[in-house]
Amino acid sequence: PDRLMISPYIPCCRYVSKAAAKTQMEFEYDGPSMKTEVPGPRSKELTKQLGEMQNVGAINFFCNYEESRGNYLVDVDGNRMLDYRHLLHPYWLSAFVNRPALGIMPPENFPEKLSESLLSVAPSGMSRVQTMACGSCSNENAYKAMFIWYRNKERGHNIPSDEDMSSCMINQSPGCPDLSILSFMGGFHGRTMGCLATTHSKAIHKLDVPSFDWPIAPFPKLKYPLEEFKRENAQEEARCLEEVEDLIVQWRQKGRPVAGIVIEPIQAEGGDNHATPDFFKKLRNIARKHGSAFHVDEVQTGGGATGKFWAHEHWGMDDPADIVSFSKKMLTGGFYHKDELQAYRIFNTWMGDPSKNLFLAEVLNVIRRENLLEEVTRSGKTLLQGLYQLQDQYPNMLSSARGQGTFCAIDIRDDATRNSIILKARDKGVLLGGCGERSIRFRPALVFKEYHVHMFLNVFSDVLAEHN
């Protein structure tokens, strides 16, 4: 009965019965046992490895959670310590359900699992990643990293003054500076209060919640298919970019400089609004020119649905972003960042959940083995082609079919018809979702193949015929 405990980091576990629990309860080590200084050589080695991927300033040592039990924590060097700060594994059972404090005492295989999972798909130019528990936390902490980076740049070093330290305790500047994040109308970046100040997709998300005076730029309203309206679209994008620069200057003048710009590669909640690679390239240059960080929010678009692992890879840039945040399809939240946005002060208790990295590593294996990104590209083309045909067939009902990979959408005549179509499709066994004011969005799984597309188009066509 002394080995009933099973690591939560291996996707293999078995049910520990209530009867067994009692027995297990009795087993415990008889006292501390120290083998090396702490941190010992193995902990130091692992800290060094992990330091190449993320901030390790708060790590005490790495834990062997399989050997730890009851009141004793065993580290990776075999030191067994009476744990008087048993914050996160309060009961013996917790070895099974453990959520370790990743920032302080990560498990031994954490650097390896991080390499196999998140770092194996790191966006161009980024070798560091910080995991978080959800999408909103990911963006909140990315904003904090940009604010800290911006203030260090302003100071010329990273040593705060006494005034910084005392004023921040009472929420006042310069310690809590009047900095801002520039966002776009129609954007969605989450629902915690920092994120919410950059979210502008639906009133109902924001209503009644205090916010910040931060600049909001127009997102281009383009005509689809993009390639058929190149000239008008370029004009619209130029207008929006000009407004972005104006806002950056205005907010600097009113004492709330723009520390960062946040944008989605495709505005998802806001109605599947696309922009061209040229727009994003120029926006990235504007950010650089004005000393603002450039944050690409891939919470919705990341993970392969656009036919590339990251939607921003479609822009074809070597240096597309300073920060890329993710969640949803990635199974864990978090953000990649450039070295200079070192997030030494980004910290919380859980810092994500390591079991998710392991699951993600398996998911990535499947994506690679099954060439799912190619599959998505193929299915997406078929889907978009089908939507174009239906749009020609029902010009009064459908418009603006658009998409990248299977990340597609189409506009419906009006909100009521849209909702009716979604319900009718569900009655016929097809689950669709809405976005924006009158769009239907398509978000199939990566294993959605061409024959699924045909199956869908048949049902969709029937439903449309009923509404014509």
Added chain:
Amino acid sequence: PDRLMISPYIPCCRYVSKAAAKTQMEFEYDGPSMKTEVPGPRSKELTKQLGEMQNVGAINFFCNYEESRGNYLVDVDGNRMLDYRHLLHPYWLSAFVNRPALGIMPPENFPEKLSESLLSVAPSGMSRVQTMACGSCSNENAYKAMFIWYRNKERGHNIPSDEDMSSCMINQSPGCPDLSILSFMGGFHGRTMGCLATTHSKAIHKLDVPSFDWPIAPFPKLKYPLEEFKRENAQEEARCLEEVEDLIVQWRQKGRPVAGIVIEPIQAEGGDNHATPDFFKKLRNIARKHGSAFHVDEVQTGGGATGKFWAHEHWGMDDPADIVSFSKKMLTGGFYHKDELQAYRIFNTWMGDPSKNLFLAEVLNVIRRENLLEEVTRSGKTLLQGLYQLQDQYPNMLSSARGQGTFCAIDIRDDATRNSIILKARDKGVLLGGCGERSIRFRPALVFKEYHVHMFLNVFSDVLAEHN
């Protein structure tokens, strides 16, 4: 091979090998199959059940995740639907690693598991709970619930005006109102931007992050043991309560009314600062008198370490709070709330992680079966008694021993000595943590028994002797 998929909601799973994956990949249903309207009778029944515990406004139907596979989602009424909005289970493997969107399509056993876990330990006066992914999200969303409640009270109904709807989209009042949360100096409530505006424990948490102009009251600085300094302590508490009322009036006058008051039953990060039940009773009355919600943050104190499941139960009140937030020991984040703080608009994608409820139910079984709260009370008394003795023995080094259950702390002469003691104890195999400016805090597991206390006191005594 058609039943390899295993529900993530049963604490029993086995490793699915890469070889098996390929086979599994091929298996899929051959098309949709509808048995009832959607939501069907079973979904409706479960929605009604869950509606008694939390907001169900966004739920479409309940899912049978065991039967769902590939591109098909099967609901609890046996309807099999082609899933075109496969947001959260992108690959076949995801049946294994699934993180369902709890707000929209929860699994069948979710209401039952919620009853067995979180609701079985609901604080007095509260029958509703909302789960969240982490402690910061829990507090952020609790604040949002208080703001929404306050604004509905101001309006006299919950229908926003057109001006509310349009102004909130650009972060302006009245849609994004100038409301505030009153917090206490020394408090810690998390690190996302709303929480951070109420956190005042260490400058390093807040530095460089923009904040809100919200009122900050002094937390009583009491003398320990509390019962030996009743008169001075009562005076200090009265001073702080007076300041709270002054701040509420001032902030109302400057157009930023206090929608809620947030407080920890014991300020943990801030240095294990206690206050008396009398203080909390009067504070709760002040909140009621001024129409502010009263939010008790039990993220650190909840889960049994004080000898009661919730630390605020020590106050002995029938109606102690409007909101109680939790995380850490509870394995999932979230908050309990009163009916009138109905959080219809509190929403996000994951809304926590249902596997944690199941683990929590098991943890609660162990706590009950092993009478761990009594154990904690017993061990805590022995520990505090031991700290008192050491404090008498080393009056120049130790002071202010204090605690509830095993949630104990003691002040050390100075910061340097404190840190040296922590390191020396670690070398002898005892893990301690610091809090506040010069305190050591004790946070053992609930299974920390009296003989562990003696073992600890022996080591601690040796370490102190070395520092004398």
